Amino acid sequence: MLVSAELEQQAIAWRRHLHAHPELSFEEHETTRYIEQALAEIGGLEIQRPTETGIVARLHGGRPGKTLALRADIDALPITEETGIEFASTRPGAMHACGHDGHTAMLLAAAKVLVGRRDELAGEVRFLFQPAEEVPPGGARVFVEAGVMDGVDLVVGAHLFSTVAVGKIAAPVGPLTAAADIWDAEVQGKGGHAAMPHQGVDPIVVASEVVLAFQQVVSRSVDPIKSAVVSVTRFEGGSAHNVIPEAVKLAGTVRTFDPEVRATVRAGMERVLRGVTEAHGAGYSFDYVEGYDPVINDAWAAELVRAAAVSELGEDILVEQPPIMGGEDFSAYLARAPGVFFVVGAGDQGWTPHHHPRFTIDENALRNGIAVFVRTVLDYLGTGP
Numbered sequence: 001m002l003v004s005a006e007l008e009q010q011a012i013a014w015r016r017h018l019h020a021h022p023e024l025s026f027e028e029h030e031t032t033r034y035i036e037q038a039l040a041e042i043g044g045l046e047i048q049r050p051t052e053t054g055i056v057a058r059l060h061g062g063r064p065g066k067t068l069a070l071r072a073d074i075d076a077l078p079i080t081e082e083t084g085i086e087f088a089s090t091r092p093g094a095m096h097a098c099g100h101d102g103h104t105a106m107l108l109a110a111a112k113v114l115v116g117r118r119d120e121l122a123g124e125v126r127f128l129f130q131p132a133e134e135v136p137p138g139g140a141r142v143f144v145e146a147g148v149m150d151g152v153d154l155v156v157g158a159h160l161f162s163t164v165a166v167g168k169i170a171a172p173v174g175p176l177t178a179a180a181d182i183w184d185a186e187v188q189g190k191g192g193h194a195a196m197p198h199q200g201v202d203p204i205v206v207a208s209e210v211v212l213a214f215q216q217v218v219s220r221s222v223d224p225i226k227s228a229v230v231s232v233t234r235f236e237g238g239s240a241h242n243v244i245p246e247a248v249k250l251a252g253t254v255r256t257f258d259p260e261v262r263a264t265v266r267a268g269m270e271r272v273l274r275g276v277t278e279a280h281g282a283g284y285s286f287d288y289v290e291g292y293d294p295v296i297n298d299a300w301a302a303e304l305v306r307a308a309a310v311s312e313l314g315e316d317i318l319v320e321q322p323p324i325m326g327g328e329d330f331s332a333y334l335a336r337a338p339g340v341f342f343v344v345g346a347g348d349q350g351w352t353p354h355h356h357p358r359f360t361i362d363e364n365a366l367r368n369g370i371a372v373f374v375r376t377v378l379d380y381l382g383t384g385p
């Protein structure tokens, strides 16, 4: 038994404290101090503060070997909690509504177990408590730039999912979360009197054609076996019944998994904007910002975690998890080392979606996540039989 009842209670207590005291992205000062204190109490760890918020702890095994990084994110969301639970957020406008409080607690607990078994390890376990997962460009990128991935051979992270039943784990091979890009565009016409459209260039009509032609970028340019979403989420222009405006502003998001598809969609959108506006004598601007890269799990790393889950929690623990169109900045670590991001089922009946004011997790999920983290480390760095 890797996770004692006592450790499970400790993990729940850590999680509840964090839940009651959430802090927003890049503002996790108290949270960082709390984690630092917990790590100091565990002892036997080399603690560093690579960035203003967030913290890294290194555990050196009994012998030299490979380096395995484990990652938790620590930030909360700008949401006012409505769960009514006894350890609900004490701060209006801030809530752990994505489960990052649970991620932090699981990683602290894994550190506690592994410190006690350091003699069985060859190499280093690096615990990454990362700030600001929720706000692009994301804390992972800042952490990577600060050098936290230097020398890392394998990186493993996890997310509690309310959409997956508690008691289940998923570690899919290949894509798990999408590239989440945002864009802004402007169609520039020539305004004037609404009764004399021939004297100007009507940007509303041109922008409408752009929006419709965008729909064909995915349906006609992308391999139908692959996935992509182009959504126009803003269409803004005009101010009166009898005035043709000068310009229309458009904005939206693009979600993809495959880098080639991502490039195809971006280029296709620009081509549409250029072509349609030119056809009607209008101008345009296009500002495309790449968000988090997709999380794509390495096959052998996913297999390592799946085997760890089965050996600790039984054959029935594994479920399949199809890719989701949400974004995750764990991808910034995967750009530096092979790795896997696994899913810890934390939902019960009547689950609520992530990022919702009534989001909750089933705390029985924590022990499963801890067990998988610890077993993965023992299997990868272990010197035992």
Ligand SMILES: [Zn+2]
Binding pocket: 097, 098, 134, 354, 355
């Ligand atoms: Zn989130």
Ligand SMILES: [Zn+2]
Binding pocket: 098, 099, 100, 133, 159
């Ligand atoms: Zn999250």
